[in-house]
Amino acid sequence: MSQYISGRPGPSLSSDLVVNYEPKDSGGVIVRLKSKVQALYGERIEAQARQTMTDLGLNHGALEIEDAGALPFVIAARIEAAVKMAHPDLKQTSLPQPGPETFSATPRDRFRRSRLYVPGNQPKLMLNAGIHGGDGIILDLEDAVALTEKDSARLIVRNALIALNFFGAERMVRINQGERGRLDLMAVVPCPVHLILIPKVEDAEELETLDREVDQIMADCGRQVPIHFMPILESARGILNALTIAKASPRNVALAIGLEDYTADIGTQRSLEGTESFFARSMLVNAARAAGIQPIDTVFSDVSDMDGLRQSVVEAKQLGFDGKGCIHPRQIGVIHEGFAPEESEIQKAVRIVRAFDKAQAQGLGVVSLGSKMIDPPVVKRALRTVDLAVACDRLPEDWREQEVQA
Amino acid sequence: MNFRENLEFVINAAGRKVPTMVNGRPGIPFQGVSKYRPRGQVTAVPIRTCSDYPSDGDKRQPSLKAALQAAGLRDGMTISSHHHFRNGDLLMNQVFKAAAELGVKNLRWFPSAAFPCHAPLIEYLDSGVIGWIEGSLNGPLGDYASSGRMKGLAVLRSHGGRWQAIQDGEVQVDIAVIAAPTADAFGNATGDRGPSACGLLGFGLADSLYARHSIVVTDNLVPFPCVPWQIQGNHIDFVVELPEIGDPSKIISGTTQLTRSPDRLHIAELAANFVARAGIMKDGFSFQAGAGGTALAFAIYLQELMKEAKVKARFVRGGSTQYLVSMLEQGLTEYILDGQTFDLEGVRSMRENPHHVNTSPFTSYNWHGKGCFATMLDCVVLGATEVDLDFNANVVTHSDGKLLHGIGGWQNCLSSKCTILPIPAFRNRIPIIVDRVTTLVGPGELIDVIITERGIAINPKRKDLIEATRDSGLPIRDIRDIKAEVDQLCGGPPEKPQFTDDIIGVVKWVDGTILDSVFRVQS
Numbered sequence: 068m069s070q071y072i073s074g075r076p077g078p079s080l081s082s083d084l085v086v087n088y089e090p091k092d093s094g095g096v097i098v099r100l101k102s103k104v105q106a107l108y109g110e111r112i113e114a115q116a117r118q119t120m121t122d123l124g125l126n127h128g129a130l131e132i133e134d135a136g137a138l139p140f141v142i143a144a145r146i147e148a149a150v151k152m153a154h155p156d157l158k159q160t161s162l163p164q165p166g167p168e169t170f171s172a173t174p175r176d177r178f179r180r181s182r183l184y185v186p187g188n189q190p191k192l193m194l195n196a197g198i199h200g201g202d203g204i205i206l207d208l209e210d211a212v213a214l215t216e217k218d219s220a221r222l223i224v225r226n227a228l229i230a231l232n233f234f235g236a237e238r239m240v241r242i243n244q245g246e247r248g249r250l251d252l253m254a255v256v257p258c259p260v261h262l263i264l265i266p267k268v269e270d271a272e273e274l275e276t277l278d279r280e281v282d283q284i285m286a287d288c289g290r291q292v293p294i295h296f297m298p299i300l301e302s303a304r305g306i307l308n309a310l311t312i313a314k315a316s317p318r319n320v321a322l323a324i325g326l327e328d329y330t331a332d333i334g335t336q337r338s339l340e341g342t343e344s345f346f347a348r349s350m351l352v353n354a355a356r357a358a359g360i361q362p363i364d365t366v367f368s369d370v371s372d373m374d375g376l377r378q379s380v381v382e383a384k385q386l387g388f389d390g391k392g393c394i395h396p397r398q399i400g401v402i403h404e405g406f407a408p409e410e411s412e413i414q415k416a417v418r419i420v421r422a423f424d425k426a427q428a429q430g431l432g433v434v435s436l437g438s439k440m441i442d443p444p445v446v447k448r449a450l451r452t453v454d455l456a457v458a459c460d461r462l463p464e465d466w467r468e469q470e471v472q473a
Numbered sequence: 474m475n476f477r478e479n480l481e482f483v484i485n486a487a488g489r490k491v492p493t494m495v496n497g498r499p500g501i502p503f504q505g506v507s508k509y510r511p512r513g514q515v516t517a518v519p520i521r522t523c524s525d526y527p528s529d530g531d532k533r534q535p536s537l538k539a540a541l542q543a544a545g546l547r548d549g550m551t552i553s554s555h556h557h558f559r560n561g562d563l564l565m566n567q568v569f570k571a572a573a574e575l576g577v578k579n580l581r582w583f584p585s586a587a588f589p590c591h592a593p594l595i596e597y598l599d600s601g602v603i604g605w606i607e608g609s610l611n612g613p614l615g616d617y618a619s620s621g622r623m624k625g626l627a628v629l630r631s632h633g634g635r636w637q638a639i640q641d642g643e644v645q646v647d648i649a650v651i652a653a654p655t656a657d658a659f660g661n662a663t664g665d666r667g668p669s670a671c672g673l674l675g676f677g678l679a680d681s682l683y684a685r686h687s688i689v690v691t692d693n694l695v696p697f698p699c700v701p702w703q704i705q706g707n708h709i710d711f712v713v714e715l716p717e718i719g720d721p722s723k724i725i726s727g728t729t730q731l732t733r734s735p736d737r738l739h740i741a742e743l744a745a746n747f748v749a750r751a752g753i754m755k756d757g758f759s760f761q762a763g764a765g766g767t768a769l770a771f772a773i774y775l776q777e778l779m780k781e782a783k784v785k786a787r788f789v790r791g792g793s794t795q796y797l798v799s800m801l802e803q804g805l806t807e808y809i810l811d812g813q814t815f816d817l818e819g820v821r822s823m824r825e826n827p828h829h830v831n832t833s834p835f836t837s838y839n840w841h842g843k844g845c846f847a848t849m850l851d852c853v854v855l856g857a858t859e860v861d862l863d864f865n866a867n868v869v870t871h872s873d874g875k876l877l878h879g880i881g882g883w884q885n886c887l888s889s890k891c892t893i894l895p896i897p898a899f900r901n902r903i904p905i906i907v908d909r910v911t912t913l914v915g916p917g918e919l920i921d922v923i924i925t926e927r928g929i930a931i932n933p934k935r936k937d938l939i940e941a942t943r944d945s946g947l948p949i950r951d952i953r954d955i956k957a958e959v960d961q962l963c964g965g966p967p968e969k970p971q972f973t974d975d976i977i978g979v980v981k982w983v984d985g986t987i988l989d990s991v992f993r994v995q996s
Contacts, residue, residue, distance in 0.1 A: 104873075104902050106873045106970045106994070109968075110968065164961075166961075167958065195926050232962075395735060396735035
């Protein structure tokens with residue numbers, strides 16, 4: 068008898084489960100459960116397993132479940148994954164109860180200072196990912212997920228998007244390349260997701276293809292809320308095509324760089340000083356700015372080195388980046404602090420915005436500060452700085468009503 | 474004779490069903506916080522005469538067995554011990570082996586806590602050498618008691634409650650066995666040096682004062698005098714030298730480990746911010762935080778906030794760790810008043826720094842003292858396995874009803890000016906906020922703040938704290954809202970474990986009354 072397994076058995080199993088499915092032609096649905104929360108949730112897990120089989124349209128089959136306190140949306144995903152390994156053509160799904168968060172579009176230019184990567188097959192790390200105040204949470208289906216877990220991860224991520232509260236963080240998914248990426252899109256586009264990260268983009272055509280696919284899926288599922296793209300450039304070719312890539316899709320809101328792969332591609336490795344990536348980072352910043360989208364820096368991967376992270380954010384900000392990736396929630400605070408405007412920047416921006424408000428109120432087309440004329444791009448920049456300062460708690464929300472500070 | 478059978482029960486002031494007899498003695502049901510005041514005089518030891526002791530001060534006995542015999546060991550006696558060696562204790566297994574060889578039966582072991590290293594004692598529980606154990610039960614002994622195999626009730630007492638039980642005469646210790654990292658032949662002993670150094674010996678102090686006979690056992694005998702004498706030789710009858718009494722690597726960790734869990738760090742940071750923004754953190758304040766991962770992280774975040782605000786504490790209470798020591802050495806606190814040391818830095822600091830002070834449950838926690846330090850603390854940060862909507866907390870059983878932890882100083886600390894429980898809102902699907910705690914260990918009126926990663930709940934009784942943090946920007950929420958959110962996430966509140974009528978233990982309140990019972994879970 069063939070068996071189909073979703074999950075990663077082992078002593079570290081936690082907030083997750085292993086499902087071993089054996090297709091059967093008769094005998095009904097058999098559930099064998101071993102759970103760390105047996106006394107408290109055992110009956111409900113069994114009932115859920117049966118309901119999931121019903122949702123999937125199956126009347127027979129044996130499910131052997133080893134559970135370590137997985138939440139219902141994870142249980143549903145792993146059962147569906149194991150079942151679909153046996154029946155790849157099955158069209159039915161078993162979706163979880165929707166979570167408490169209302170879903171609406173995010174502005175194209177919202178702050179994307181920090182984006183936290185969470186492996187798509189590790190529910191434990193997803194459950195509270197949103198509480199750390201990151202601008203975005205990336206449920207990663209690509210590099211963080213082993214090949215054997217790809218299909219399970221896709222369903223866990225789909226269910227997490229439906230069931231979990233991300234506490235206002237922008238909901239992002241990094242898809243795989245190629246055919247697997249297409250399956251990823253089909254699974255997540257109908258869900259509450261704001262932004263798709265597209266890995267290893269090398270030319271504009273890739274994005275045009277994805278655009279058409281997303282159009283199709285959106286039409287099929289009736290999705291109205293727009294979806295954003297953040298292509299990641301991780302090769303020499305990608306970097307040299309940065310501008311056309313940045314302009315390739317109307318869905319693009321940001322362009323990110325992935326330095327691990329890029330440095331390997333140009334035949335070197337990452338150094339602390341980063342001289343090898345200066346060209347690529349600067350090129351990407353210029354391409355993104357020219358296309359009117361946000362340039363986003365690579366991740367800082369040494370979780371224990373907070374000083375290194377701090378330094379790296381200073382550099383990124385100086386190069387013109389608007390944000391940085393992270394792999395541990397404790398990095399978020401440091402990144403936000405690093406991208407926060409300096410006190411002198413804030414004061415200057417406040418003066419410019421006040422002058423702008425005054426000019427608007429008086430119906431003047433020209434903004435001036437003292438005897439100096441202020442150009443529109445500078446005003447725009449100042450407005451952004453003021454918003455950022457508010458987001459970083461460096462300026463009260465009602466600063467317009469407050470006295471001018473000396 | 475099984476003390477768990479044929480018991481009568483009453484409902485106490487907390488609405489909990491408790492037995493009227495505990496291990497053969499009448500028990501008093503809980504009457505409310507600070508309501509019960511026993512009268513009379515506390516226990517004293519029989520009068521001694523120093524001419525009955527060796528004039529050369531040499532109280533050595535050749536072996537444990539000889540010392541136990543000299544102390545008059547016989548059936549039904551109570552043997553006590555301290556737990557400063559934690560999971561590295563090698564002594565108590567030897568003590569009961571010697572007792573078994575002497576053929577005695579039905580002993581009561583009265584440790585300040587038992588650990589997984591004491592699993593071999595199950596053999597003596599089965600064979601009747603040990604009748605039952607009264608003390609915090611962790612690991613295999615907890616499982617043994619949970620499964621209803623022990624002949625007596627597991628009596629769970631706080632550190633202060635243990636001292637109170639000895640003074641009340643509720644527990645008469647016949648023979649105290651005091652593991653000592655360094656001692657002299659007169660019985661003076663200290664924990665701050667020697668190959669098995671554990672810092673201090675405070676948990677064995679009451680035993681040395683009140684036991685009928687006391688035996689100091691050491692692997693590091695020094696010529697008289699052993700200085701400092703944390704345990705005074707004048708209270709000691711016999712001294713035994715053994716090659717090994719503890720495994721240093723399990724007594725004290727080299728360094729205490731900080732949690733890496735992002736959620737726990739987040740909770741710890743919220744707790745530190747709460748203490749700062751509620752106005753508790755001010756010059757001359759005091760706090761206590763344990764050695765658990767979240768509590769350690771709390772101390773570190775608080776330290777950063779103290780530096781920013783240029784605030785210094787007058788004293789902090791240990792469990793000391795390298796992090797508290799670092800606060801002391803940076804001048805962020807003037808004193809550490811320490812109940813136990815958790816790492817090598819704590820031991821070193823206690824040995825070298827006169828501002829790192831050795832304390833005992835008497836000074837810090839005891840119901841029968843003329844005051845105790847715990848009530849003077851500005852805040853304490855503690856863990857819990859469960860809390861309920863009335864802010865009651867559980868620390869001894871899991872939601873599945875099995876015995877899990879001892880009480881330690883936890884109950885005693887609840888009397889601080891602000892008691893904060895930073896705990897995750899759920900652990901592996903199990904919501905931590907429940908309608909009614911499985912076992913009541915901490916009455917809700919003493920618990921002020923519950924801090925989870927999904928919000929901070931302040932006890933409605935603490936209007937002052939609610940007011941003080943109103944515009945703090947902290948995520949203050951109604952405890953019911955947090956519960957509803959987590960229940961939804963976990964797929965509804967969990968089923969309650971099904972209990973049998975078979976009682977396995979009682980939880981004492983700090984005054985010696987019976988707060989709750991632990992019943993065996995249906996298998």
